[in-house]
Amino acid sequence: MSSASLTKASHFAPLRWSLLAALGSAGTACGGNAFTDAAGGSGGAGAQAGSGAQAGSGGSGGATGSCRAPKPVLRADGTASGLVQCADGTVHREHAADCTSEVTTCTGDEASVSCASDADCTALPNGRCAHSELDFPPWTQCGCIYPCTRDADCEPGYACLCPEAPGVGPYATCTPTDCRTDADCGSGECGITSYDNGCGAHATMGCRDAARDECRLDSECQERFSCTPQGDHWTCATNDGCAIGRPLLIEGRARTASSAARHDWLDEAALAPELDALSPELRRALAEHWLSVAALEHASIASFARFTLELMSLGAPPELLVASQQASLDEVEHARLAYAVASACAGQHHGPAALRLDGLALATDPAAIVRALVAEACVGETLGAAEARVLATTVAPPGLASVYERIAADEERHAVLGWQTLAWMLQGGAAELRAVALEAFKEARELFSVDPVFSGPRDLACGLLTGAELGALRRASLREVVEPCFQALLADAPQLVA
Ligand SMILES: [Fe+2]
Ligand SMILES: [Fe+2]
Known part of the structure; x- marks a missing residue:
């Protein structure tokens, strides 16, 4: 069909x-x-x-302009992440930097264990057998994760976003995008945001364009909508997609x-x-x-x-x-x-x-x-x-x-x-x-x-x-x-x- x-x-x-x-x-x-x-x-x-x-x-009242007072986003160890944060809180990717994902080794006494070692994690490249936890209710599990390190680990049309980026979580992940860095955008701003489509929050990424974008911030959207890239511009998208x-x-x-x-x-x-x-x-x-x-x-x-x-x-x-x-x-x-x-x-x-x-x-x-x-x-x-x-x-x-x-x-x-x-x-x-x-x-x-x-x-x-x-x-x-x-x-x- x-x-x-x-x-x-x-x-x-x-x-x-x-x-x-x-x-x-x-x-x-x-x-x-x-x-x-x-x-x-x-x-x-x-x-x-x-x-x-x-x-x-x-x-929304339209976009509010481009990035003001940009500051580099630093990692916990003080090195540059390649990301830049604007005064309004938005984040964009100035350059691509290799990602480090802190992987916690399994203890073996997790409530759920589905792998014994990295060798069991072969569904995708970079498979790791890792410990993870839920806050509520308290829950531990040992399972396969597949963090990327650099853009080359991802398919064309995807970027490897590090944990420092909004919406990424503890492990770097391949994210679909029409830009990998600011140089790919006419506006000089390849934006990243955290978007919750109702199935959970994840990172979304795309060129910002003040002339076409319907919003820049979530606060410009009505309740249960968030500002996120969609097609060739940023728009207020529903949080009830699922x-x-x-x-x-x-x-x-x-x-x-x-x-x-x-x-x-x-x-x-x-x-x-x-x-x-x-x-x-x-x-x-x-x-x-x-x-x-x-x-x-x-x-x-x-x-x-x-x-x-x-x-x-x-x-x-x-x-x-x-x-x-x-x-x-x-x-x-x-x-x-x-x-x-x-x-x-x-x-x-x-x-x-x-x-x-x-x-x-x-x-x-x-x-x-x-x-x-x-x-x-x-x-x-x-x-x-x-x-x-x-x-x-x-x-x-x-x-x-x-x-x-x-x-x-x-x-x-x-x-x-x-x-x-x-x-x-x-x-x-x-x-x-x-x-x-x-x-x-x-x-x-x-x-x-x-x-x-x-x-x-x-x-x-x-x-x-x-x-x-x-x-x-x-x-x-x-x-x-x-x-x-x-x-x-x-x-x-x-x-x-x-
Ligand atoms: Fe139902
Ligand atoms: Fe129902």
Whole structure:
């Protein structure tokens, strides 16, 4: 399948009808409105890509100029790292310097041990068998790492970024970039920043250009967006690139558990995807992707648990409580499936560590519940269902499609629950809540209309979409599914998607 066919209108029609039927509106929506297959057209989302990116810039006010008062970034031993920090805190790479990664030798008594010596670490060059630790919960492991030393260790189009660079972590890593040093940029500034795409923070790198860049600092972007290079300029990119389904939002950010070496979260009946034909880099990227998916699915269990309590605070009918409880159980199974796929890709067992719940709040105010319901369920779960449904027809490794099919079917039910709950809360007028819902939908639409940014290998046939592909898929889902449902529910709402 080509990336253009990801946005075929026919992918979205079954989900749209299912949700409209749940809202009791399928007949109305079939009656020649603007969202029929013919009107949608295949590949139509591409036309919105530009406006989506614009929406995400969030009133940045443009770039603020180039680097002022530059200072060299020194290593702990006082030597030059090749990086320069500007007065506004931004960092760029003046010249390439060899990296040193402090590797801690394994003690042998770690909680998880997957290598005995460097000789066991052959998936990539420079393999080291190293000790590492998690702060919370306390956890130690001994496993393979593959730090680079210089740019020549990385493929063309990548730079070896040392631990001193933002977002790199303790070991030097190959990072995709259109510049390796300042000399490669017309502006004389090859910028580096730490960007969290929802799967975790990592370094991103690219030429800054004051004339084209929509932002220079994260503080110029709206909440849940960060300033990062994308294509040929810097833009405000979403921090919610990984969510598939209902996130557990705490204090405005998706909360997930860390990964731990354990085998009790694996769905033994799940597939063992045939991955022998894939490169080590692609297998590693798949393992990281599925670990992120698994962590988000695991967090969805808690999200539904919270939702059940909030429904009770509203005096909800039993059908909604049953559906919410069932959805929570579905998410347990999704997490087990995702950890099974991640473990198969990684070649070692993974499961969730403890989930931190500090800061978790229960909403009892109907307006707050509506806001979260629209963002997490009506938009989040609907996009998750659409994404899984499309990927079920896209992925090539045997067994992976069936995982996406299972997730798509369940996420569709969860989306139905979200829309039916919203319909129940808005029944009988509730003008104030309708206004809240409309505003929440506008915000969620803006958030998900922007292309997320990913680093590392991307492969459509393995379900690793590029940021542009996932952005296009989400915009098509918003236009073909979310918007018609919202119009059906709030017939007098202004049309939000052009
Ligand atoms: Fe879900
Ligand atoms: Fe899920």
